[in-house]
Every structure is written in structure tokens, then in C-alpha cells.
Amino acid sequence: MSKPLIGVSTYLESSVRWGVWHQSAALLPAGYHRLVQRAGGLAALLPPDDAPTSAASVVSRLDALVIAGGPDVEPLRYGAEPHERTGPPARERDAWELALIDAALAAGLPLLGICRGMQLLNVALGGTLVQHLEGHVGPPGVFEHHEVKPVPGTLLARITPDAVSVPTYHHQAVDRLGEGLVVSAHAAEDGTVEAVELPGDTGFVLGVQWHPEAGEDVRVMRALVDAAATARD
Template sequence: MSKPLIGVSTYLESARWGVWDLPAALLPVGYPRLVQRAGGLATMLPPDEDPASAAAVVSRLDALVISGGPDVEPVRYGAEPDARTGPPARERDAWELALIEAALTSGLPVLGICRGQQLLNVALGGTLRQHLDGHAGPPGVFDHHEVKPVPGSLLGRVLPEPLSVPTFHHQSVDRLGSGLVASAHATDDGTVEAVELPGANGFVLGVQWHPEAGDDVRVMRALVEAAEG
């Protein structure tokens, strides 16, 4: 049996390598390696200047991962930017929202990671809390805290016990998007740490932490298994 093809959205940043300093589509290697360890084939999905291409891209995939990254532009959820909100990544916002819409329309399994969870919530009409403390380490360093999955949820079946997760974010889900339910919370302050869309696509899940920065493959393996099904 062939392995399912899992598309992972990428950053769009200026980067330097060798003698070059150029715009680049970037993806921390933890993402494709996690897909591979979970039994899938990973392919990168850099932002497309034409978001209408998203449906054609999604039609070639078996599952979609929206990766972590910069803050979602507040105008996307009808808010004024907080002074602590980062600069917008408009091309990436447009592309990933189009990917999510195409995936939900076609019934493709979806996993949102950190920013990906937040963007999934925004795509379904939800809002974000623009700043909270205590969920990130120093710049470039993941913190860890405990999350408690909701029993009986999709995530609760994949992760039946509380667990410590790698985390680096300063924003979180505020008002849930249409149809979404919270399926995990931070033990210390109740922050929504996972959302899911029951009954849709068989698998639509967002997690606020970074599974690609740890050793636990269960969430990604559940996505791969949904893609195989």
C-alpha cells in the first residue's frame, strides 16, 4: 500500500545560505520528519500568489497540515491589532485560509499546528486572544506545560491522558469558530489547547502546541491514519 501524501504549509521568509540572500519557502525539518515517522509522505506547500490554486493543490493531497508561524492579521477576525501582535504575513494568511476552505469543502483530513489551529478557528468565524503570558520560552526556545484532553473527543481518543507538550505562542483561541469545540485545555490557566470539528471530514483538528518539536507522534499518526482511511 502506498503511503498517503501529507501537504504541509510553509513560511515565506528572507533567508541566507551559501552566497545567497533571497526570499525562501521555509519549513522547520521537524514537520516533514514527524510526517515521515508517522508513516506519511511529506510535501511542502509554499504560498501561491493565486489563492484560487488551493483547490487544485488539495485535490492532489491525502491530508493537510497548516504549520506554525507568525500571528494571524487581526483584520481577518474583525479586530484592531494589539501593540504586541506581530507584523502581518498577508500572503501566507490568504493562502492558508484558501487551503483550509478547500480542504473542508472536499472532506480532506486537516491538522492545524499552533498558528494552524488559530487560523482554522478564524476560517470558521472565530476570534483570537492577541496576547497571553506563560506559553513561550525565551526567543527561539520552546517551553513545556501540561494539557488535559477532553475525554470522548477525537483528541481525547488519540491522547487519553494529560501530557506535557512543547509550546511557543503568545496568542490563543478566544471565541470558537462555527461548529468547533475545545478538546484540550492548559492545566494551569485553562487556555484552549486543541479544537476540533465533530462529524466533519472524519478528522479536523487543531493543536496549540508543537508536536514536531517533541517525540510524540500520536497526533500526526492519527492524521496519517485518517488519510489512509
């Protein structure tokens, strides 16, 4: 039986250098596709599309969807004015990934949001974000680690039942929860929401604030791949 096809959203950068080239590029840290592969899936990268209405067609070809980490979600998406520490908007990516999330939820496709992806899932369901908090970002480009505690009885607690140290790099977080979402993990030190999920008959819908692609723990991604295989069968 073929491996499940896992779509992973990407960055869209206006100026990237490689070899003799200096061009705009769709890109993604290799940790993402390698984590999908280590977890037993096939990775397909999903760069922003100029026509977000094509998201449903893309989703129909996938067995699961990952919304990757990246830049801050534009505050206008959740009715807020930009904080002075909020980064510049990535409007093409916001529009594309929100369309992918909506299509995945409508289709019952297994969905995993990572960092920005968790935040965008929350926004897609009507929630808001804390635009800046201290203590969750180390030096530029360096992942820090801190402990998160799963909430008993949740999907995440079934995947990772005990407190775990995770790689993290973010300065924003979930504030008001989106409709239907429940918190499934907190940061041990300050209580920051570290995971959310959509319970009930919706299938596998999970967002984690940390970066599993930057570590060695494959359990979250393997759970997504397993859910994708089960849903396909």
C-alpha cells in the first residue's frame, strides 16, 4: 500500500540567493519534509497559489495537511491593530493557508498546524492572538527548549502522555480560542497555550506551538500520518 501523501505549506520569499541565482522562491526548511518521511509519509510542498479558490482542489488530492511555521499572521485577520513588535504581513501566504485550512476542515482531512500553523488555525476559527510575549525566543535563528504539559483526556495526551521538552521559537501565541477548539497543552513555566485541537467527530485536527521538525520526536507527525492512512482506508 502506498504511503499517505502529506501536503506541507511553504514560505514565499521575494529575495533568495543560491548558487548564481538571486530570485523570489518558495521554500521550506528541510526538517519538515524529513519529519514527514521519518514518520512514514510522502511530503508534497504547497507554495502559495495566486488563486486561493484552488485550495479545495489541492486538498482533494492529499491524505493530510500540515500548515508550517513562519511569519506573524497579519493582525487585521483577527480584527486587531499591529503591535510594534509584530512582523511585516505575508498576505499571500495568509490567504493561501487560510483557504487550505478551510478546505481541509470542510473535507475532514487530517490537519496539523505547527507554530504559525497553530495560530492560523485559531484565527481561521474566529480566535485571536497575543502579538508579543517574552521568553519563548532565543538568539536569532536558534531554537530554545522548554517543557510542555499535555492536558489529560485530549488527543495530544494520547500521542504524548507525559510532559516533554520541545524545540520552540515564537513570540506570539493563542489568546481567545477559535470556535470549537480546546487547549491540549500548556507551557510548564508560564502557562502559555502550547497546543489546541478540535474534538468530536471532526477527525484529526491539532495545532502545536513548538517545532517538531527541529527535534527528534516523531510522535506528533506519526500520529498525523497514521490518521491519514486510516482516513484513506
